[in-house]
Amino acid sequence: MSRIKKRFNQLASQGRKALIPFVTAGDPSPGVTVPLMHEMVHAGADLIELGVPFSDPMADGPVIQKANQRALAHNVSLADVLGMVEDFRQADKETPVLLMGYLNPIEVMGYETLADRCVSAGVDGLLIVDMPPEEADEFNQLLYQREVDPVYLLAPTSTEERMELVSRAARGFVYYVSIRGVTGSANLDYDEIGTQIESIRQHGSLPVGVGFGINGPESAVKIGQHADAVIIGSAIVNRVEASRDNPDAILTNIGDFLREVRQALDDMPAMEQA
Amino acid sequence: MTTYSMPDDRGHFGRFGGIFVAETLMRPLRELTAAYEHYMKDPDFLKEFDDDLRHYVGRPSPLYYASGLSERYGSNIYLKREDLNHTGAHKINNTIGQALLAKRLGKTRIIAETGAGQHGVATATVAARLGLECVVYMGAEDIDRQAPNVYRMKLLGAEVVAVESGSRTLKDALNEAMRDWVSNVEDTFYIIGTVAGPHPYPVMVRDFQSVIGREAREQIQEQAGRLPDALVACVGGGSNAIGLFYPFVDDKDVDMYGVEAAGDGIETGNHAAPLCAGKVGVLHGNRTYLMEDNAGQITETHSISAGLDYPGVGPEHAWLKDSGRANYVAVTDDEAMEGFHDITRIEGILPALESSHAIAYAKKLAPKLGKDGIMLINLSGRGDKDIQTVAALEGVEI
Numbered sequence: 001m002s003r004i005k006k007r008f009n010q011l012a013s014q015g016r017k018a019l020i021p022f023v024t025a026g027d028p029s030p031g032v033t034v035p036l037m038h039e040m041v042h043a044g045a046d047l048i049e050l051g052v053p054f055s056d057p058m059a060d061g062p063v064i065q066k067a068n069q070r071a072l073a074h075n076v077s078l079a080d081v082l083g084m085v086e087d088f089r090q091a092d093k094e095t096p097v098l099l100m101g102y103l104n105p106i107e108v109m110g111y112e113t114l115a116d117r118c119v120s121a122g123v124d125g126l127l128i129v130d131m132p133p134e135e136a137d138e139f140n141q142l143l144y145q146r147e148v149d150p151v152y153l154l155a156p157t158s159t160e161e162r163m164e165l166v167s168r169a170a171r172g173f174v175y176y177v178s179i180r181g182v183t184g185s186a187n188l189d190y191d192e193i194g195t196q197i198e199s200i201r202q203h204g205s206l207p208v209g210v211g212f213g214i215n216g217p218e219s220a221v222k223i224g225q226h227a228d229a230v231i232i233g234s235a236i237v238n239r240v241e242a243s244r245d246n247p248d249a250i251l252t253n254i255g256d257f258l259r260e261v262r263q264a265l266d267d268m269p270a271m272e273q274a
Numbered sequence: 275m276t277t278y279s280m281p282d283d284r285g286h287f288g289r290f291g292g293i294f295v296a297e298t299l300m301r302p303l304r305e306l307t308a309a310y311e312h313y314m315k316d317p318d319f320l321k322e323f324d325d326d327l328r329h330y331v332g333r334p335s336p337l338y339y340a341s342g343l344s345e346r347y348g349s350n351i352y353l354k355r356e357d358l359n360h361t362g363a364h365k366i367n368n369t370i371g372q373a374l375l376a377k378r379l380g381k382t383r384i385i386a387e388t389g390a391g392q393h394g395v396a397t398a399t400v401a402a403r404l405g406l407e408c409v410v411y412m413g414a415e416d417i418d419r420q421a422p423n424v425y426r427m428k429l430l431g432a433e434v435v436a437v438e439s440g441s442r443t444l445k446d447a448l449n450e451a452m453r454d455w456v457s458n459v460e461d462t463f464y465i466i467g468t469v470a471g472p473h474p475y476p477v478m479v480r481d482f483q484s485v486i487g488r489e490a491r492e493q494i495q496e497q498a499g500r501l502p503d504a505l506v507a508c509v510g511g512g513s514n515a516i517g518l519f520y521p522f523v524d525d526k527d528v529d530m531y532g533v534e535a536a537g538d539g540i541e542t543g544n545h546a547a548p549l550c551a552g553k554v555g556v557l558h559g560n561r562t563y564l565m566e567d568n569a570g571q572i573t574e575t576h577s578i579s580a581g582l583d584y585p586g587v588g589p590e591h592a593w594l595k596d597s598g599r600a601n602y603v604a605v606t607d608d609e610a611m612e613g614f615h616d617i618t619r620i621e622g623i624l625p626a627l628e629s630s631h632a633i634a635y636a637k638k639l640a641p642k643l644g645k646d647g648i649m650l651i652n653l654s655g656r657g658d659k660d661i662q663t664v665a666a667l668e669g670v671e672i
Contacts, residue, residue, distance in 0.1 A: 058449050157301040
């Protein structure tokens with residue numbers, strides 16, 4: 001059983017929601033990432049989503065674009081990110097790690113090489129933004145064989161047919177993009193999100209996480225009423241940027257922020273939970 | 275009529291092309307594909323498109339025998355005069371087609387990316403005519419070097435957004451247009467200006483641009499009595515080249531030369547020639563040849579010509595290269611400038627810096643074809659927009 005599946009099973013049995021913070025690996029500098037990952041786990045993260053820097057992050061808003069540029073200023077590569085996860089695994093064998101990124105650096109490394117290196121480094125899942133399941137048959141077979149979970153996006157524009165396709169191809173969980181937009185956009189429509197999550201659940205049994213536009217305890221709780229996991233990216237990356245010259249402050253600020261969100265999710269009245 | 279049948283139904287040209295985008299765009303792309311396939315068989319749509327090309331764009335564009343240049347270079351040179359189209363380049367063929375589709379899909383807002391500004395102007399033009407809101411994304415660096423086109427777009431009522439991210443050129447404008455589209459998919463139609471992007475753009479833009487080659491194929495037989503020995507066109511994303519090449523694909527005796535921008539020289543690394551010196555990867559929705567580093571990051575490109583300053587290339591060109599059907603070569607900034615001056619002084623035609631790359635290669639190809647040979651060059655755009663760049667290069671203040 002993959003670490004991601006095991007984690008969602010645990011949480012379900014405890015009636016808790018997964019909190020998934022996102023940071024771009026190597027932002028603002030490579031040395032910050034592994035300590036930050038540990039700090040996020042201490043602050044209540046159930047799974048960590050680690051962004052692999054790319055020169056042309058087409059699905060990302062300005063906040064995460066800048067994070068990519070800061071990391072690339074240090075030449076942080078996919079190989080480096082795998083190294084960071086390997087380091088993280090020295091002390092943490094339990095918390096699942098999901099890599100999020102774009103396809104081109106993966107094409108350069110090669111599908112099989114990456115699949116093998118995910119296993120050796122301790123990466124549990126891959127979310128490749130610009131690789132829909134239609135183009136991923138070959139890669140998915142390599143990942144399934146190694147119990148590395150391919151995580152796919154669904155969006156407000158997804159048809160029932162695509163929900164079916166994604167539910168069949170995905171492992172670990174399904175990532176529902178809460179808005180028509182790039183990462184860090186605002187104005188969540190909670191009713192639409194609730195309805196869409198119900199539709200997604202008709203197509204499979206995978207947990208559903210929601211991300212894009214969740215920026216604090218209040219929106220996290222509203223999402224938590226429908227979803228199994230709450231994913232927070234730009235709100236965290238903003239805090240990295242704000243303290244980019246002071247690594248200690250990055251850890252403290254993000255730790256405090258996640259504790260608040262964690263508390264709010266754990267305090268959700270059970271009757272409101274899906 | 276043709277034995278060539280690329281792409282497949284999911285937009286693959288062999289291993290190239292495809293649809294590599296975030297989930298939000300999958301449905302809009304599928305809807306676009308369905309609409310495109312439907313309307314390309316709809317007589318009313320095709321008639322409106324043909325009428326617009328004839329009466330608004332000014333087609334057919336002439337095929338001109340350039341006797342002076344032929345004599346100078348030593349082979350027979352015919353120029354397909356896309357520079358004489360309304361707005362001054364081939365780009366308008368495609369924007370007319372896509373804008374008519376947008377209208378039928380009930381979209382009220384048009385977005386586009388632009389490099390040299392020709393596609394932006396062509397898009398702003400059709401948007402003005404059809405009463406559609408228009409936003410054009412343009413790299414901040416390109417805005418500086420193509421000021422006249424920026425002002426033209428504004429006069430036409432378009433909003434021009436300066437893109438400051440990345441290398442501040444065409445690829446970044448494309449990223450930003452994609453982000454806009456993801457955020458406004460319900461009312462917005464994205465008019466991509468080249469044969470790149472996710473399916474159906476490469477095939478759709480090819481089909482709208484192939485009027486160039488269809489006309490040229492008839493015209494050359496009428497004027498020269500036979501098909502040419504070679505076709506020559508510049509390649510950035512590759513839309514003018516595909517437009518010329520495609521109707522000749524099954525004419526096996528017609529050689530095809532796509533001319534990329536070698537910038538300061540391929541060996542310097544400062545160029546924009548992914549077919550000549552790049553690697554296969556995925557960018558902007560399709561698999562193709564790219565300029566990238568060893569870690570898969572897209573590298574910055576250089577060309578004197580903003581329209582060729584792009585790290586990728588249409589997937590059909592990648593396929594034509596690998597299959598051996600077309601040849602891809604590159605000429606430097608300096609060579610392109612020589613071509614620019616030659617045709618201006620000898621023929622009285624001021625070409626775009628993009629098209630000047632094709633002229634520069636014609637000079638190299640001519641001795642191989644000899645005095646009885648015939649080459650057909652796509653003169654894809656006029657050079658008025660570039661006079662500031664040329665003047666600055668030569669230290670002239672205007």
